[in-house]
Amino acid sequence: GENVEQHPSTLSVQEGDSAVIKCTYSDSASNYFPWYKQELGKRPQLIIDIRSNVGEKKDQRIAVTLNKTAKHFSLHITETQPEDSAVYFCAALGRALTFGSGTRLQVQP
Amino acid sequence: GAGVSQSPRYKVAKRGQDVALRCDPISGHVSLFWYQQALGQGPEFLTYFQNEAQLDKSGLPSDRFFAERPEGSVSTLKIQRTQQEDSAVYLCASSLAGGADGYTFGSGTRLTVV
Numbered sequence: 001g002e003n004v005e006q007h008p009s010t011l012s013v014q015e016g017d018s019a020v021i022k023c024t025y026s027d028s029a030s031n032y033f034p035w036y037k038q039e040l041g042k043r044p045q046l047i048i049d050i051r052s053n054v055g056e057k058k059d060q061r062i063a064v065t066l067n068k069t070a071k072h073f074s075l076h077i078t079e080t081q082p083e084d085s086a087v088y089f090c091a092a093l094g095r096a097l098t099f100g101s102g103t104r105l106q107v108q109p
Numbered sequence: 110g111a112g113v114s115q116s117p118r119y120k121v122a123k124r125g126q127d128v129a130l131r132c133d134p135i136s137g138h139v140s141l142f143w144y145q146q147a148l149g150q151g152p153e154f155l156t157y158f159q160n161e162a163q164l165d166k167s168g169l170p171s172d173r174f175f176a177e178r179p180e181g182s183v184s185t186l187k188i189q190r191t192q193q194e195d196s197a198v199y200l201c202a203s204s205l206a207g208g209a210d211g212y213t214f215g216s217g218t219r220l221t222v223v
Contacts, residue, residue: 006151032208032209036214042216043214043215043216043217044152044200044214045214046212046213051209089151093209095157095165096154096157096165096208097142097154097212098154099144099152100151101150101151102149102150102151
């Protein structure tokens with residue numbers, strides 16, 4: 001089955017800096033890669049996703065890149081704000097979504 | 110409904126007790142997924158339904174776990190003879206078709222086995 005590795009597990013940045021989270025996946029048949037943000041005690045919320053027919057997608061301060069050959073994808077957050085502090089999960093879709101282990105992002109004001 | 114609804118929000122069970130967790134997906138969503146999320150971990154896949162058919166139950170950790178969706182809408186995850194290692198948040202998600210349109214998660218049920 002699919003295996004998704006995510007790193008770093010924790011990331012601390014200063015407000016206004018950029019944050020990058022990286023994931024790799026194992027199943028070359030996977031073709032959909034969403035990113036979720038989860039605040040403490042709340043449900044995961046979809047923030048951006050990318051399909052295998054594109055290499056990059058951007059939505060305001062958030063962008064995702066995909067390299068299908070290398071089987072890795074990354075989340076980029078620019079101009080970070082304290083409200084970006086949360087746990088972020090990447091995922092890859094095979095039969096169902098397989099999630100990474102999460103990155104705890106702390107944005108220091 | 111407007112979102113995925115799960116109940117109860119919190120459940121405390123004594124070890125050995127049976128529990129039933131309910132998920133009410135978004136109306137019209139064909140696909141329904143159950144995940145288990147331990148503290149500090151990512152969601153782990155349990156099982157997947159398309160309408161009333163359970164297409165994948167490979168993630169269920171033991172035969173104490175059972176899920177159903179008899180009419181292709183509401184789903185119930187049942188755990189028999191609960192054990193302490195079952196303590197986790199159980200998340201339900203639904204999707205219009207197959208998941209490639211994105212999942213919408215419910216708020217989850219936090220199960221604590223004492």
